[in-house]
Amino acid sequence: MTALDERPAQADSATTTVSVAEYLGARLLQAGVGHLFGVPGDFNLDLLDGLATVEGLAWVGSPNELGAGYAADAYARTRGLGVVVTTYGVGELSVLNAVAGAAAEDVPLLHVVGSPRRAAVEAGALVHHTLADGDFGHFSRAAAEVTVVAETLTLERAAEQIDTVVLAAMTERKPTYLAVPQDLALARVDAGPLEHPLTAASDPAALARFETRLAELLADAQRPVLVVGQLVPRFGLAVQLADLAARAGVAVVTQLSARGVLDADHPCSAGDSAGTMLPNGSADVVAAADVVVQVGTLLTAELTGFGSHRRPDADTPYLAATTAGFGADPGGRVLFPDALAALDRALQGRRGPRWATAPAGPAPRVEEAGPLTQAQTWQALAELLPSGTALLADTGTAYWGAAGMPLPADTVFGGQPVWSSIGYALPAVLGQGLADRTRRPVLVIGDGAAQMTVQELSTIAAAGLAPVVLLLDNRGYTIERALQSPRAGYNDVAAWDWCALVPALTGGRGLATAVSTAAGLRTALTDAFAAPDRLTLVQAHLDADDTPPLIDALARLATAAKG
Incomplete structure (x- = not known):
């Protein structure tokens, strides 16, 4: 271009x-x-x-x-x-x-x-x-x-x-x-x-003030931690962040909205962060830090485990899109890329020990007999998902199941954890696929969410994209069932014949198959990933009350937050 x-x-x-x-x-x-x-x-x-x-x-x-x-x-x-x-x-x-x-x-x-x-x-x-x-x-x-x-x-x-x-x-x-x-x-x-290309600039004096104070805070820090949020991927700075962390040897935890910006095997990765909602020890790492830097974060209820995170104080540095400061200080005009570069320079001067991630043990195996379960679904996807894909997860059991699943290296992870509008991720396949044709989109979506925007499959196929779609068919809004009134009729959706619908919407360019066992799911996903030029939807039949573990944690914290 x-x-x-x-x-x-x-x-x-x-x-x-x-x-x-x-x-x-x-x-x-x-x-x-x-x-x-x-x-x-x-x-x-x-x-x-x-x-x-x-x-x-x-x-x-x-x-x-x-x-x-x-x-x-x-x-x-x-x-x-x-x-x-x-x-x-x-x-x-x-x-x-x-x-x-x-x-x-x-x-x-x-x-x-x-x-x-x-x-x-x-x-x-x-x-x-x-x-x-x-x-x-x-x-x-x-x-x-x-x-x-x-x-x-x-x-x-x-x-x-x-x-x-x-x-x-x-x-x-x-x-x-x-x-x-x-x-x-x-x-x-x-x-x-x-x-003249369009450009914006930071206030040099504000940038200098921020960097000076930040360097002073970090110079003698023994246990600094970076809490990384969605602005890092929004500005396309994942590589810079990974390089910064490796050079400085500083621990990094990523909010769910920034999941995937740091590979799990990066030496400085301390895991994903959502307060105590995630049982991976990241909350303990943040709690023990002597300096916590908020790098492009957003502290909403779901992203902080309903407030179970360590709250910023007056000395907490933050980097926002057009400002950088400390605590409640509105800061000066400092653009995010400039602030991240200042953080990089400030970290190079610190004299504390380097962070090293403890080796992770093998994940416990899930028994694969019987009807297909959520646990079996996420285990299969985690083991079969190729590296180098763009994994998109829609709001509901799809997002919170994927959020608890280990990602292979070089995976772009997308969703809407803040706005949480169901149906977003299916059209997002179109945008992601056209924006970067080097990554095959892989979509996980519930049946209720897919019914909102399924007609976009036609555009996806017409654009020549060939995503793999894992449809979690639990006959309704299971995340709402987990939050309240599991037997309420308003959480049910009408049954669709997905195996007939996909070829119809894609002009015969898409294939759909239905599975109801772990073995069937593994076979279907293996076949789909082995055919990179074919749009494939795998309809996974699941129990209406079966939920991934993070949905259960979310429901407990949401109930407690209501008092």
Whole structure:
């Protein structure tokens, strides 16, 4: 893909202008975006026609806007920016849940909306896709609640506004919103700014202050620990973190939202962290530390074992997307990559002992006789999952089962532990697969979650992706059964014929098989992993009340938290 700072895209050599759509496309290419996800609608058709002229941008249409938003979210987690394009009103409200999820999960997602013509807005016209009240601001105001920047484009400031939303999403790792009026999509703007890539900078004085105090804290630390959160993978800094830890010999625990950023066999890995909810000793490592550094963390209930973690104090260093400080200090403007580099330098000066992970003993074997169980399922997947995949786990038994499963080396792990919207991970396969074709997506999802977004299998197949899908069929929402009212009818879902549905949705390009024993599951997974070019769904029949251990721990802590 050619960078636009090297080749001004679609520029008119006589006037050095481009259309608004071309300017937007150029900035997206510079940011590493090669795919646009979305659904067409009459208010965005001029915009889509303009974007179609930008070489290097591919359109990926989805059956609905929500699936497109989830796909763009997963794409952004790998590429550093994802884009979803919808029409005004009906389209943008359909994707709002995905945008809110991106806000909660620190995902740089740009939502581009084709909006009505300026004349219609100025006249308060009663046109379709509105509330027929003459107020065209309802939906941009809603978007402002879940984005860090929300702009409605004007001709006078079009280039500036596009630059603002793109740069803000990439810098803050949060969603942004850009409404493009229908009559401005093909208007001409100055192409000159495209010669200069978008950049953001830290405040040098704030960075120096943070590094100085951090170095003082760490100089004599005997047992420092880094608690690593989702901003490390969001900024694509997993390799830098691993190198930093190895050079400094400092213990690292990873929140579930950052699972996989450090391989389990890394000498400094002290395991995943979720307070005392995880029985792996990571909570004890953090409790015994003399300095705990919060590296891009988010301290929500589920990520901290419902508050069973060690709480930060006034001296606790933290690294956030655009600030770095200590305790409740708001800190100065320090961008996350710069703060991580400062942490690296500060750690090199410490004089304490090096951390070394104790060798892990062999995992206890699970008896494989009888009907298929959750324990057998996760044991089989852990043993058969190839390295180098992208393992995506949907909210519910799928996520909490996968969270307790050892990962092979070089595994990208994805899910939504903060927003926890069921159905997210199936469209996420599309975004992850297109963002990085070197990794085969492997999806684990419950039947209830899959029913939310299953139509995206058609787009996945059309895109030439061949994931392995492990469908946990327990006839409903087992995580909700574990939390409350296990016999309630509202936790049941209708039975689907998955083995017939998969070929139908994929045009015959997908294969499905059903299993109900551990031996059957192992055979099906072995066959699926051995066929890298075939989309395969394995329907695993499980008891409705069977849960992975972390669901039981989650339920106990959630019940206790209610008092």
